[in-house]
Amino acid sequence: MDLNIAGIRLDVTEDGYLTDVSQWNKEIAIEIAKKEGIELTDKHWEVISWIQEQVKNEVALSIRGIKKSGVLNIKEFYALFPGGPLKKATKIAGVPKPKSCI
Amino acid sequence: MKNLLILGAGTSGTMMANHLVKKLPKKEWKITIVDQYKTHYYQPGFLFLPFDIYSSKQVKKKGSKFIPKGVDYINDKIELIVPEENKVQLENGENINYDILIVATGTKIAPEEIEGMSGPEWYKSIFDFYTYEGAKALRNKLREWEGGKLVVHITEMPIKCPVAPLEFAFLADSYFRNKGMRDKVDITFVTPLGGAFTKPKATKALHYLLEEKGIKEVTDFNIERVDYENNKIIDYADTEVEYDLLVTVPTNMGDEVIERSGMGDDLNFVPTHKGTLQTLDHENIFAIGDATNLPASKAGSVAHFEAEILTENILRYIKGEKLKDEFDGHANCFIETGNGKALLIDFNYTHEPVEGTFPFPGVGPLKLLKESRTNHMGKMAFKWVYWNMLIKGVHIPFVSATMSEKGKKFDIKAN
Ligand SMILES: Cc1cc2nc3c(=O)[nH]c(=O)nc-3n(C[C@H](O)[C@H](O)[C@H](O)COP(=O)(O)OP(=O)(O)OC[C@H]3O[C@@H](n4cnc5c(N)ncnc54)[C@H](O)[C@@H]3O)c2cc1C
Numbered sequence: 001m002d003l004n005i006a007g008i009r010l011d012v013t014e015d016g017y018l019t020d021v022s023q024w025n026k027e028i029a030i031e032i033a034k035k036e037g038i039e040l041t042d043k044h045w046e047v048i049s050w051i052q053e054q055v056k057n058e059v060a061l062s063i064r065g066i067k068k069s070g071v072l073n074i075k076e077f078y079a080l081f082p083g084g085p086l087k088k089a090t091k092i093a094g095v096p097k098p099k100s101c102i
Numbered sequence: 103m104k105n106l107l108i109l110g111a112g113t114s115g116t117m118m119a120n121h122l123v124k125k126l127p128k129k130e131w132k133i134t135i136v137d138q139y140k141t142h143y144y145q146p147g148f149l150f151l152p153f154d155i156y157s158s159k160q161v162k163k164k165g166s167k168f169i170p171k172g173v174d175y176i177n178d179k180i181e182l183i184v185p186e187e188n189k190v191q192l193e194n195g196e197n198i199n200y201d202i203l204i205v206a207t208g209t210k211i212a213p214e215e216i217e218g219m220s221g222p223e224w225y226k227s228i229f230d231f232y233t234y235e236g237a238k239a240l241r242n243k244l245r246e247w248e249g250g251k252l253v254v255h256i257t258e259m260p261i262k263c264p265v266a267p268l269e270f271a272f273l274a275d276s277y278f279r280n281k282g283m284r285d286k287v288d289i290t291f292v293t294p295l296g297g298a299f300t301k302p303k304a305t306k307a308l309h310y311l312l313e314e315k316g317i318k319e320v321t322d323f324n325i326e327r328v329d330y331e332n333n334k335i336i337d338y339a340d341t342e343v344e345y346d347l348l349v350t351v352p353t354n355m356g357d358e359v360i361e362r363s364g365m366g367d368d369l370n371f372v373p374t375h376k377g378t379l380q381t382l383d384h385e386n387i388f389a390i391g392d393a394t395n396l397p398a399s400k401a402g403s404v405a406h407f408e409a410e411i412l413t414e415n416i417l418r419y420i421k422g423e424k425l426k427d428e429f430d431g432h433a434n435c436f437i438e439t440g441n442g443k444a445l446l447i448d449f450n451y452t453h454e455p456v457e458g459t460f461p462f463p464g465v466g467p468l469k470l471l472k473e474s475r476t477n478h479m480g481k482m483a484f485k486w487v488y489w490n491m492l493i494k495g496v497h498i499p500f501v502s503a504t505m506s507e508k509g510k511k512f513d514i515k516a517n
Contacts, residue, residue, distance in 0.1 A: 063294070063324050063338070064258060064368060074326070078338045084322050085338075087296075099397075 005031040017090070017097050024094030033092045036081075040092075044080055046071055048093045055095040061086060062098070104131050106416070107190060107200035109180055109359075111137035113145075113493055114391030114405040115206035116168050120495030121413040123170045126420075134174040134198060136190075140165055143234055144488060146402065149266050149438065151237040152244055153277045160485070162234065168493050180207070183363040185384045202386050202416060205372055207359060209262055209392040209400060211236075213352035216257060218328035220352075228328065228348045231270060232262070240349065244277070249286030250346030255335065256293045257325055260369075261354045262392050262400035265447075267291070268298055269438040270349060275315040276440035290318040292335070292343055297321055304447060311439055311473070354400070356393055371395035376451070377427035379412045386419075388412060397451065398431035406492055407432045436481035444477035 003010045005028050011019040016032070018024055029048065033040050040048075050071045054061055063086060066077050081088040086098055106122065108115045119135050126133065147161035169175045179193040183203070190198045211232050213220035219228060229243065230236035254271045261267075271291045278284040291298055291312070298312060298319055299305040312319055323337045334344045356370030365372055365383070373382040374394040381387045390412050391405040398404050408429055415425045431451030438444045490496075 062258075068368070074324075074338050082339070084296075 013097070015087075015091075015097060018094045021094055021096075029092050029094065032094075036083075036088050036092065038081065038088070038092070041080075043072070043076075044092075047077070047080060047089055051089055051093040052095060055093075060098070061090065104201040105199055106131055106133050106202045106204070107198055108133070108135040108204045108206055109183070109190065110206035110208055110391075110393070111135050111142065111165055111169065111175070112206065112208050112391070113402045113488075114208070114393075114409065115204070116142065116165075116493040117405065117409040117495050118204055118206065118390065118412065119173045120168075120170050120493070121409055122416065123172050124495075125413060125417060128172060132174065133172070134176060135169060136176045136178060136180055136192065136198075137165060138177070138179040140177050142168055142493070144485060145232075146263070146488070147485060148231050148234065148237040149269055149273070151234075152231055152240040152270075153273050154241060154245070155273075156485075158234075158238055161237075163489065168489075170494075180357075180359045181362075183359065183365060185363070185365070185387060188386070200386075202419065203384075203388070204412070204416075205360075205365075205381070205387060205389040205393050206391050207357040207393045209354045209356055209371070211352040212355045213350075215353040215355075216325055216328060218330050219257075219350065221328075221330055223328075223330040227333065227346065228330065228350065230350060230352055232266075232351055232354075243347070247347060249278075249283055251288045251290065251344055252347050252349065253290050253292055253335070253343055253345035255291075255323075255325070255343075255348060255350040256295075257351060257353050258294055260400060261351050263435070264399060265299075265435060265437045267293075267351050271317050272311065272315060272440040273438060275317060288318070289316070290320060290343060290345075292320040292323050294324050295321065308445070315440065354392075360393070367395055375427075376431070377429050378415055378425040379408060379429060380415070380419075380425060388416065388419075396429075396431065398429075399433040399435070401433055401435055402488065402492065403435055404431075404433045409495065410497075436477055436484065438478065438481055439473050442478050443473045443475055444481045445473050446477045446480060 003012045010023050010028065013019055030040055050069055051061065063074060066074050077085045090098055106126065108118055115135055119133060122133055141162045142165040144161045147156045150156040151158065151161060166175060180190060181193050182191040184191065188200055190200065211230055213224065213230065225239045229240040231240050252274060254267055256267050268291065271289055274289055278287045297305040299308055320343055323341060325335055326338045328335050333346065334342045335348065336342050356366050356372065358370065360366035360370040360372060367373060372389045372393055372395060374389045374396055375382060376396055379388050379390055381389050390408050392400040411426060411429045418425055433450065434446060434448040436444045436446050
C-alpha cells in the first residue's frame with residue numbers, strides 16, 4: 001500500500017505504518033496524526049521522540065513501559081492518544097507497530 | 103568435583119536434570135536441583151480442574167518421583183543468587199557453590215500489580231486458574247454458581263500458555279451447556295491485545311469459534327483497576343466491563359529471587375540469548391523455560407524444545423566449544439475448543455501458526471489450525487506424555503526441537 005502525504009508517496013503497511021522509517025519527518029507525523037484526529041502538542045512531540053529513542057535502542061514498547069518513561073503516566077498517554085495509544089503513537093512516530101508477544 | 107546447579111524443579115528444571123544426569127560424567131560433576139515445593143504440579147491440568155474434568159489428584163504428584171537417581175534434590179526456598187561469587191543462598195542459610203547454573207524458576211501470577219484485584223473479593227467473585235489454589239477454588243465456585251456475567255480476562259502480556267484463557271472461555275461454554283444453564287450465563291472475553299488470538303493468521307482462521315459459541319469479545323482493554331465494590335473492571339480509557347464472576351489471568355512475573363538478585367527485567371524475566379539460552383550477563387549461567395525473556399511462548403512444549411538445545415550447549419560450554427545458536431522459538435500447542443474437540447498450532451519466532459499436519463508432513467495424524475477430535479485426544483494424551491516422557495527427558499518420537507517446514511502451508515511471514 002502507499003500513502004500520499006504533502007506530495008510525497010510513502011510506503012505503508014496494511015494498517016498504515018511506514019515501512020521505511022527513514023521517510024519519516026515532522027510534517028509527515030503531523031499529517032498522520034490528523035488522520036487519527038490528533039493535533040500534535042509539545043507533549044506529543046516529547047512522547048514521539050521518547051518512542052523513537054526506545055525503538056533505536058531495541059527496547060520493546062509496552063503500556064507497562066510507559067510507567068517508567070519519565071515522560072508521562074499511562075493515564076496521560078491515553079489522554080494524548082485516545083483509543084489505542086500505543087498503536088497510534090507508534091504510527092505517528094513512524095516506527096513499526098509494536099509486536100504483541102505470543 | 104564440579105557443581106552444576108539447577109534452580110527450580112518444575113517442567114524445565116526436571117527435564118534438565120534428567121537429560122544431564124545421562125550426559126555428565128559422574129566422577130567429575132555433581133548435579134543439584136532446588137525447589138521450594140515437594141509437589142510437582144501439572145499446570146496444563148489447571149485448565150481442566152475448574153470444570154471437574156480432572157481431579158485435584160491428577161494435577162499433582164510427588165516431585166521426587168521425577169528426579170533421577172544421582173541428582174541431589176533439595177527442598178528449600180532460594181533466597182539469593184550471587185553471580186559474582188558463583189553461589190546461591192537458600193532460605194535456611196545454606197550456600198551452594200556452582201560452576202554452572204541453570205535458572206528454571208518459571209513465572210507466577212502477581213495479582214497485586216492491579217489495584218483491587220487481590221483484595222477482599224479474591225477467591226469470592228474474582229479468581230485465577232493459573233495456580234492450583236485458584237483452579238480449585240474456582241471449581242468449588244462453579245459447582246454452585248447460578249449464572250450471570252462471566253468475564254474471562256487477561257491482564258497484560260506476556261503470560262504463560264497464552265491460549266489458556268481462550269480455552270477457558272470455550273470450555274466454560276461447553277460446561278454450562280452440559281449443565282443446561284448456558285442461557286443463564288453471558289460469557290465475555292476481555293484482552294489487552296487487538297484480538298482474541300495473538301497472531302493475525304490464527305485470528306483470521308479461528309474467529310468463527312467465538313461467534314459459534316456466542317462468546318463476546320472486548321479487545322485493546324488495558325486494565326487499570328478492579329472496582330470490586332461495583333463488580334466491574336475499568337481500563338485506562340475508562341471503558342468498563344461488568345462481571346458477576348471474574349476469571350482473570352493476572353500479570354505474570356518471574357520469581358522475586360530474580361529481582362532480589364538483580365538479574366531480571368521489569369517483569370523479573372532473565373535476559374537470555376534467543377538461540378543459545380546462555381544468559382546475557384553471565385557466561386556460566388543459562389536460563390530455560392518461563393524464567394527467560396525470550397520472545398517465544400511460555401509453554402511446556404517450548405521448554406521441551408529448549409531443553410534439547412540447552413543440554414547440547416552445556417556440554418559444549420564444558421568442552422570450551424562454540425555454543426549452538428539454534429533455538430528458533432519453536433512452540434506447538436493444543437487449543438481445547440470445547441465439546442471434545444481441539445486444535446493444534448505450531449509456530450516459531452518468525453513463522454505464524456500454519457495450516458498443515460503434524461508431525462508427519464502431509465499425513466497427520468494431528469491437524470494444525472483445524473478443529474478435530476484427534477487433537478482433543480492429543481491434548482488429553484499430553485498429560486500422559488508429560489508425566490511419563492516429557493519431564494523425564496525421554497525423546498518424543500517425530501517431534502524435533504526446531505520447526506519443520508514440511509507439510510505446512512506457509513504464506514504469510516510474521517514480522
Ligand atoms: C493453566 C495453564 C495451562 C497450561 N497449558 C499448557 C499446555 O497445554 N501446553 C504447554 O506446553 N504448556 C502449558 N502451560 C505452561 C507450562 O505449564 C509452563 O510453561 C511450564 O510449566 C514452564 O516450566 P518451567 O520449568 O519454566 O516453570 P515451572 O514449571 O513453573 O517451574 C518453576 C519452578 O521453580 C520453583 N521456584 C521458583 N522460584 C523459586 C524459589 N525462589 N525458590 C525455590 N523454588 C522456586 C517453583 O516452585 C517451580 O516448581 C500451561 C500453564 C498454565 C498455568
